[in-house]
Amino acid sequence: ETGVTQTPRHLVMGMTNKKSLKCEQHLGHNAMYWYKQSAKKPLELMFVYNFKEQTENNSVPSRFSPECPNSSHLFLHLHTLQPEDSALYLCASSHPEGGTGETQYFGPGTRLLVL
Amino acid sequence: AQTVTQSQPEMSVQEAETVTLSCTYDTSESNYYLFWYKQPPSRQMILVIRQEAYKQQNATENRFSVNFQKAAKSFSLKISDSQLGDTAMYFCAFMKPAGNTGKLIFGQGTTLQVKP
Numbered sequence: 001e002t003g004v005t006q007t008p009r010h011l012v013m014g015m016t017n018k019k020s021l022k023c024e025q026h027l028g029h030n031a032m033y034w035y036k037q038s039a040k041k042p043l044e045l046m047f048v049y050n051f052k053e054q055t056e057n058n059s060v061p062s063r064f065s066p067e068c069p070n071s072s073h074l075f076l077h078l079h080t081l082q083p084e085d086s087a088l089y090l091c092a093s094s095h096p097e098g099g100t101g102e103t104q105y106f107g108p109g110t111r112l113l114v115l
Numbered sequence: 116a117q118t119v120t121q122s123q124p125e126m127s128v129q130e131a132e133t134v135t136l137s138c139t140y141d142t143s144e145s146n147y148y149l150f151w152y153k154q155p156p157s158r159q160m161i162l163v164i165r166q167e168a169y170k171q172q173n174a175t176e177n178r179f180s181v182n183f184q185k186a187a188k189s190f191s192l193k194i195s196d197s198q199l200g201d202t203a204m205y206f207c208a209f210m211k212p213a214g215n216t217g218k219l220i221f222g223q224g225t226t227l228q229v230k231p
Contacts, residue, residue, distance in 0.1 A: 020199060035219075042119075043206070043221040056218065088158055094217075102148065102217040106160035 001065040001106075005025040006032055006091050012113045013081065023091030026074035031072040033104060034066060037088040044084045049074060081114045117142045119209050121222035128197045129230050135182075136192045136225050138207030144168075148210040148217070149183065149190045154224075155203040163205070166190065195230045 004025045013019050025032065033106040034046040048056035049068040063085075074091055088111050092104040118141045131190035140149070151163040162176040166174045166183050173181050179200075182191045194201055204224045 041222050043219070045218055048218070090160060092160075101214060103150070103162060103165055104219060105162065106152075108157065108159045111158070 004091060004093055004105055006089075006107040006110050008110060009108065010111050010113075012115065013078070014115050015081060016081070018077070018079040019114075020078065021091075022075075023074040023107055025072055025091075025093035025105075025107075027093055027105060028095060029093035029105075030071050031093060032068060032071070033094075034076055035090040035091040035106075037090060037109070039087075043090065043104065046070075047076075047082055053069055056114065070080075078112075083113075083114050086114045117144070117209050117211065117218050119220050119222035120209055120224050121205075121207055121226045124223070125228075127228045127230055128194075130197055130199060132197055133193060133195045134197055134227065136194075136205050136207075138190045138192070138222055139220045140188050140207070140209045140220075142188070142211070143210065144211050146212060148212065149181075150196065150208040150210065150219070151179070151181070151190075151192045152206045152208060152221075153201075153203045154206065155200075155223060160206075194227075199229050200227045201227065203227060212217065214217065 007022045031050045036044045046060045047066045052068050072106050087115040089111045090108045091107040094104045120139050140177040147168045149166045153161045153163045164176045178195045180193045204226050206224045209220045
């Protein structure tokens with residue numbers, strides 16, 4: 001049990017669909033992150049939220065829309081995706097005041113396939 | 116911009132032996148964090164070890180230890196007494212502290228296979 005959960009674990013969607021990825025952390029952290037992991041590429045940071053406020057958008061296309069209603073929950077809303085968006089999407093959280101500095105703890109990921 | 120390089124795409128080691136994974140990074144910062152993460156076939160990203168740049172002492176965590184050479188910008192991971200469960204992809208990552216949140220910059224990863 002890592003304390004960070006993600007649902008669904010697997011998702012197949014068409015390019016015209018709308019879906020959402022959910023992340024929940026049970027660690028009492030204040031910051032949450034979305035990363036994208038594509039084959040043959042290093043992990044890429046997408047978004048950062050700190051105390052529910054977005055502090056980083058790493059030039060992510062608008063077809064990805066994040067939402068952070070509170071410090072424990074993070075969503076990634078998907079619409080009109082492209083096949084090249086197929087990847088593993090990882091959520092992470094951190095709590096710099098918790099004695100662990102800014103160490104990020106990851107969820108198990110959602111494997112997304114866009115057809 | 117910071118970069119992280121892992122020059123060994125794949126490595127293998129016999130069970131119970133020792134293996135060292137290499138990582139170099141480029142930064143002009145003096146204060147930062149370095150991490151090794153492990154990603155087994157389950158795809159769960161698991162923290163292995165962490166090093167603060169201001170600490171001269173190399174971090175250790177049970178069978179895992181690092182060789183941190185700040186001047187050379189090198190951060191290698193040594194796994195002693197390798198176990199089958201150590202089979203995974205290992206990522207080196209750099210973070211520059213930035214208030215309450217930091218951006219992790221990952222290397223390309225090294226796939227490690229532990230053979231029985």
